[in-house]
Amino acid sequence: MSVALASSSTPNSMRQEPLRVMVVDDSVVIRGLIARWLEPEPDMVVAASLRTGLDAVNQIERVNPDVAVLDIEMPDLDGISALPLLLAKKRNLIIIMASTLTRRNAEISFKALSLGASDYIPKPESTREAGAAETFRHDLIQKIRHLGAKVRRAAPASSSPPLAPALDRPREARPAPPPVGQPQLVRRAFSTQAPRVLLIGSSTGGPQALMTLVTELGLVIDRFPVLITQHMPPTFTTILAEHLARVSRRPAHEALDGEVVRAGQIYLAPGGRHMRVVRHGAEAAIALDDGPPINFCKPAVDPMFISAIDVWQGGALAVVLTGMGSDGMRGGKEIVAAGGSVIAQDEASSVVWGMPGAAANAGICAAVLPLCQIAPKLIRLFSGDRS
Template identity: 75%
Template sequence: MSVAVASSPVSGATQYEPLRVMVVDDSVVIRGLISRWIEAEPDLTVVASLRTGLDAVNQLERVRPDVAVLDIEMPELDGIAALPQLLAKKRDLIIIMASTLTRRNAEISLKALSLGAADYIPKPETTREQSAADIFRHDLLQKIRSLGARARRRASPGSVAAPAPVREIAPAPHATPAAQLVKRAFSHVSPRVLLIGSSTGGPQALMSLVATIGPVIDRFPVLITQHMPPTFTTILAEHLSRAAKRPVHEGVDGELIKSGQIYLAPGGRHMKVGRQGANPVITLEDGPPVNFCKPAVDPLFATATEFWQNATLAVVLTGMGSDGMRGGKDIVAAGGSVIAQDEATSVVWGMPGAAANAGICAAILPLDQIGPKLVRLFSGDRT
């Protein structure tokens, strides 16, 4: 057994102390790599580096981490079996599942989200390729920081336990209070297409949303970009299809965009909107990441306006970063409309917060109000 545990935490922790991270992976190479990345950050620290899920369960109460990076495939007790045991011992523990890009692991990762994991991160097939390692490192550190906010707020003296949704560790500079955010009027024309962008917390939010917008899907095309790698998007499309009770599939380069269909950007490709005569078509691009993401939301939003112009309606759901904000500006410039998920129901209010603070949103709504609002807008309501 290979176990490395830091000294016991000092009581009276403050919000300025580094986030405490537990790394659990049976690969000594991956454990060492992730631990070195974390220790290089002044606001993060590794409190335990463990080989199995059983080690994690046994050491949890002693090392008291804020965040656990939990591998799926491990001896003795794998990640999906350790997950509920860890949360039973520490219900506010932020757990990020880590797995290789296989169909089985994609299924398990999505199942883990329904069991209480905060997020997942795909491990690159090899860390020897510098670009893959850099993206993995960037994504992992960003997820740890953003999702670790919940544990940090609860640990702060005098804080009140927050509900399940999580916010960024710190608000964007000069962020405007929600009540004072500028909202624009909706487009004066009825929308003819629905675009949706999401990231962290997106799979759960998407499944909830598509289940409520059947009348929209039946009459208009719906295009979705969720930050996800290949294989994971294939599984997500299957889950969304069951939730929507309507066809959902990964976009195919050159296919016509039709009503009654939901098109999901395939992992590893940017999904855009092109033109074939008088018809809109899916175009897939294998270009560099945008906003560190591939697929990214901005390319979809920006190109859709070239076809639907002021009849474009976009929704920015929970997610880290600001992807969707620039594309949202293009939509608004063309006369279309943008709706953002509100902070209280977002797992991370990064993407929707960026859109809201940019002043491009016609509405900022709780997740359960977005579906009914969309049905009304696509039925002709302009308010």
């Protein structure tokens, strides 16, 4: 049976109230676990705990959630079928898809992102594994908090459309001015050295942003290697690499330990392993390691950024895309200190302006751009522009 755990609040009330979370999962164990995790959090409350997607669709107007944690496999109506019905009833609802780490569920999660889901989270195979359960708890709370905060900053009647290719979004041709009272971000000059490698780091919202970006980067990929670290678990990175290859029409794959880095290729850090670059004679090679998480992430962006300095020095050009936390900021600082350059995605086009915001606020960026402007800028930089 469906159980409502908190009464609905007035939609136009002051936005100091806790985020209202609707948990939809046919497992009573998972529902109970999430409820216990969220109970101590002062900025969120479980508004409803429901067994099926059909329950969620029928009760969304009464529950009025800000965020829904939506399981994929459920009786009566599964998550991927419930997703568009929920968004039809509440366009600005934040939906986080939850699934186990199977290839089928990874594919469904990617489809959900294209249908309007905000993010996904892998469920542990067993909640009795302390490490896996703790990672799930930490990631879930952070995603709810950061994604929920974004929708609450938006106008009540508006919703954030999914990221789209640059040509479909001409209104973002110019960056929006900073809000009143916010200081202008410090910009550095671009490196005078020619870039020789493109490094990209991303997290929440990253899969959509990456696919938008690489669609326009063919001229760069053909002549230079592209290395990407996206915060993502195993299996999901396999699917992401396949999607990147499809939209870019260029070779893209999970990086292999020891393989030589060459132009014309997209190398994606595999889920669960950090990706670094090392010298291999006169060439660069991939080095994967199974070390502990860095910045709560594995793979993490900082190891890739920092290791690239030993190989390309001031020829490293880094891009920090949408994502929670500050991963990439420390590595970006070291890239700039070595003579390279950093570009960050701007706040308006980011799903979460954590990682790019940290880089921008650290004063290490030569440009902070809407997603639709990043590919054209990269093409100019790799073609010889230095400004």
